[in-house]
Amino acid sequence: MQEKYKLKAKINFLAYYQIVGGAIGIIFLVWLLVSTLPVQGLNSILFLMMAVFFALSICAGWLLLEKRTEAGLTLSKINQILQIIGFGFGGFGFKYVAGIMLSLGIDLKDDANFIFNFSITKLEFFINSSKDLAKVEVNLVAIYLVYFIIKIQDTILYRRKIGVVNEDD
Incomplete structure (x- = not known):
């Protein structure tokens, strides 16, 4: 019984x-x-894309609560x-965080510099910008959460396999 409540938690x-x-x-x-009104052209598409990414996070959480x-x-x-993965090369870059980011990476802009960053929710998306980027970051929190989710899925699968299933799972 205690295990059921741990899974729910x-x-x-x-x-x-x-x-x-x-x-x-x-x-x-x-x-x-x-703060950037009026939004026109490509910027409106970028704002819409940003909203879709953050809505994905909200939708995932909502499905779990439901x-x-x-x-x-x-x-x-x-x-x-x-x-x-967050990256930036030449004028192109992408970094998405919905929650907490604790990242390790390498910045090759001037020299090979190791980077360690902490941040909260953000979405950076550059297309053909004039930014001189050459970096890659790995979000350690996201890696852990993928592992965490896989463990939850494995627990549910195991419980179904041994016949310990109820409608709350």
């Missing part, structure tokens, strides 16, 4: 983490949108995988 933690991370992203996005565990865990895993 893990799923609820993941759900709220995803929802809060996505909600903070939406709040940052609205603030950015208001007891649609399998779909919620799958979407959560996809969301976290998107957050593992």
